[in-house]
Amino acid sequence: MPNDAKSQGGSNRLSKDNAAVLMVDHQTGLFQLVRDYIPVTEYKNNVLALSEIALQYKLPTILTTSAESGPNGPLLPEIRAKFPNAPFIPRPGEVNAWDNKEFVKAVKDTGRKKLIIAGIVTDVCVAFPVISALTEGFEVYVIVDASGTFNTAARDAALNRMQAAGAILISWFALACELQRDWRDHGEVLAALLKEHLPEYANLATSHSAASK
Template sequence: MKDLYQRIDKDDVAVLLVDHQAGLFSLVRDIPPEKFKNDVLALAGLAKAFKLPTILTTSFEQGPNGPLIPELKALFPDAPYIARPGQINAWDNEDFVKAVKATGKKQLIIAGVVTEVCVAFPALCALNAGYEVFVVTDASGTFNEITRYSAWGRMQQAGAQLISWFAVAGELQRDLRNQVDGLSETLGNSIPDYANLYASLNATQSRSNQ
């Protein structure tokens, strides 16, 4: 029997950031704009902190979809960057699929804009190809709650797991005693109040070392 709880394995997972483009960001209405961008950058920060293979892709940049948001390109200057000439489904682009296969990973963390198309289509294709798929719900956005829930249901029925970026952080971290460079900065920047927890931890550790 297959385990019902499939954990993210930091040694066997890649991150796919699909169509986080300036024009498409304007379509996101199910999450407040400032929160959505915060969540996207939080997920990206986790990928960076845990040194996860990360693939960036865009669709039809020269059209209304616009360019990739600059923060992602700055975070991953050396990551595979697949500028699709027109394919709506990233999995229909040969270079994108090659980049995914080249990671050698069996698990995929996927987020993008919009949820029912740019996320759902490659997620469903990846499931068909035998990958374990984790869809980051708060780093994926769409027009409204109706389209969001229909997309979530479709992906869940096919076997995708829905997860928040903070839960991704917990599954990657596993143990609070693990030291991960850049993790506290990512969490502190994304959840300002969370910085207080790290301040408390650092103070406690300083006292214990005296």
């Protein structure tokens, strides 16, 4: 699917009614590999922000892990706790999650054609299923700051490859705002999410509150 303005605009805009979230290999061991742009604690905050967006906007969410009995480790417990009833596919060996039939079935069962994907590592666990999904006609949004890898060179190569294939690159903050659309529609949900996961916004809100007294 072409990465152009037409595919993202009009009635086809990304919304809470047409998108699903795929969280790929956010495993405790793999977190230690994320060194491409921010400390792992900040990266974890971004991942949890994405999971909270999926929860608050009621997006179908699919969780998967790779060989979790080995050094990759289990899925981050906070994510599993947020989605106790979501499809969870612990892949026994497939590197590309799209090679796992159960995972692909769970994706297709959502009935959503817009996929929001993040994971570890960006150049493999994210890039491979992104490109596979694109070839099957899905529109794919990659959450760049909830995905991570070894270094900036690997990250940039992966993002360039996915974008060239037709993926849309976006941050978790932009995703939340795009799903919200209007502050008048229960905007307190978005405000609470931003206060928890974006310190700069929390400071802004505190300053506004103090000035309004």
